[in-house]
Amino acid sequence: MAAAPKVTCLSVPGVNVITNLNLSVTSGSAPYNQTALRIPPYSPEATALFAMAITLMMILTIVGNILVIIAVLTSRSLHGPQNLFLVSLAAADILVATLIIPFSLANELQGYWAFRSLWCEIYLALDVLFCTSSIAHLCAISLDRYLSISQPVSYGIQRTPANIKVAIVVVWLLSAIISFPPLLSLDKSKGGVEVCELNNERWYILYSTIGSFFVPCLIMIGVYIRIYQIAKQHTRCLPREKPNPNKTPGNKRFTFVLAVVIGVFVICWFPFFFSYSLKAIFPETCLVPAPLFTFFFWIGYCNSCLNPVIYTIFNQDFRKAFKKILSILWSLFELASQLATNQNIV
Template sequence: METNDTYYETYEKNCTQTQYTYMSSFGVELAVPEWEAIITAITLTSIILLTVVGNILVILSVFTHKPLRIVQNFFIVSLAVADLTVAILVLPFSVAVQILGRWEFGIHVCKMWLTCDVLCCTASILNLCAIALDRYWAITDPINYAQKRTLKRVLVMIGGVWLLSGIISSPPLVGWNDWPEVFHNDTPCQLTSQQGYVVYSSLGSFYIPLLIMTIVYVEIFMATRKRLRERARASKLNVVKINQPQNKEMAHDQDSVSSETNHNEHPHLLEGNSKSREKKKKSKKKRKKIEGDGSLKDKYLQKPSIVAEDSVTDNLGDGGSGSHGATSLNHCEDHQTTETPKSRNASQKDHGPPSAISGSITVPTAGTKKQVPMYQFIEEKQRISLSKERRAARTLGIIMGVFVVCWLPFFLMYVIVPFCDSCCPSDKLIHFITWLGYINSALNPIIYTIFNMDFRRAFKKLLHLKP
């Protein structure tokens, strides 16, 4: 049954589109049937609410949860602010245009809406680029960049992101546009299709940041894979090194037994070998003394390659803040590395002298303390480290994949249509591709926090959920 009351035609370039109008129960003309308008309004409003709530939680988490108050997380805050402004200033008007099929808010609000659209979406994309660069510098030059990554430097970078976004979005306001001189209710409020500005804005808003992010994340992925291989080799070597002292001691004991047997069978050799036995006894006593001091452990255990905590593991691993370990084993290791000689001596009185062969370490688990053999502790630490690096590498792929899927279709359409007179995408296709880009603002807080235990804990605390 035909439900449209009237229809009219719009002409843009060489495209002719027939626009039907449908009368709603409230006497308002709609661009789609009323049932479709209701479904569209519910769906898009849900996306807006998800974007608002998610990004507000991210901002509050950084400022209220102590483990998250680190300088690199201000990039995440800036990203959340950009995505939040998209949800508040841009998306509601986009819902109205999609349902009504026309602009009802005047020329000045139209210019404000289009400018905010370009500004906020560009800021969101450039913040993603800044996060990628921060992680690249942290993983490729961890020692020097740890000193350079100050609050002032981070704030300057964030200010640069917003300033560049303003430079990209403002030219249409000063005349670089093809907006009509006279604006009527049936005049579409849409981004300028002036070819020079389209090239300028698309390069600054998407294509150059995409190129930078691709190069940076490829470098990060390669560095991560290299670290995985190095740590895997270190893990194997540690197992071998741990077992070597046991084999040497067994061989030494067998030599001692064999020597004593030979002496009993050949008494005339006893006197000649007495000096040799004395030297062996002194050597054995000296080795036991070294073991009692705990220094033999450092001699035989190869320490895994030291890699400073960076933004990749900070924000994508379990531990979140760099100084907070992923598990209780991490806390245990941190405690061990800061142990003073006095506390070490006290520990030796309680638990006996540690050694590379049979030493153990106290690990807190579920409110209790458990003695774990040293070799098991080392192997567990290596396993956690390797698992953390694999998760970080996998998450980098998710970040790039979601970003490209959300924004590439829009910017392809944005660049192609002004230069192609015969390219006439339908309104529904335009709305779908545009909202696909907007959805990235809802996914960002999920992607950048779902792999971080500290953010999850902060979210649960803010929402008053059980931990």
């Protein structure tokens, strides 16, 4: 999620406003002219550790989510149409790791926005888009689970790959609608200082936090409460009842895995959105320390690398698919190494 504007009660990472520096926008090849000494926000040691930790997180996010996509597309046991949601969610996490986190990291370590104004606008919109799309995917997955359990026959007929793909397109379109306002409400201060931040007005903060996080969270919680109630009713059914494919242990495990994914997402992002919303509700009295808010900010991004880990721990089909993919890659690596060795000998 794109960082919030700088406020009196907290200093926001990601796209900070450096109001004590003289920065001037130019139309030449360099976006800014430096007229004052910039002091890095961290020591060299802390900068190196921070950079290594976030770089490792980016690598894990990219590799893990690529494995998820390959597994769903190649493993027969994962060919269910509902898993297309996981492919799209993994793609969103990969985009976060490649298009958002590197620039957030550079901005965090340098203490100022060192890139062009146009990229600032694109960066902010994409950041909100990818975060919103992640939780929108989780909402869609929750509703898919609920319908498959509550209406197994009628929904099972409609639950085709084509319809799931349409639902994914709708998810991305709704996410784009929510993330579009940053392009129209960027706060650019006057006097030659280039500011890359979201609108700090109350309406936008409440709009973004409620639309991108709190409302979807309430929907998912309500849906999973209903799923739990239905599952409880099923356990009371007579043993003579015909078995339903949506009540099998495999489906129950998959529902549990998705519940874990949603729970981890909420745990990772709730501190940031809650702290961010405090600025709008209590602008004069919110007292979130800057280091704590920075921690909340980056914990949210860490969520992008956790889903593949959750699938590996809790889902046997994903474990088997990952092992198969990695074994094939290792065999190809050994073959390439052997060919290279033979060429050197010749």
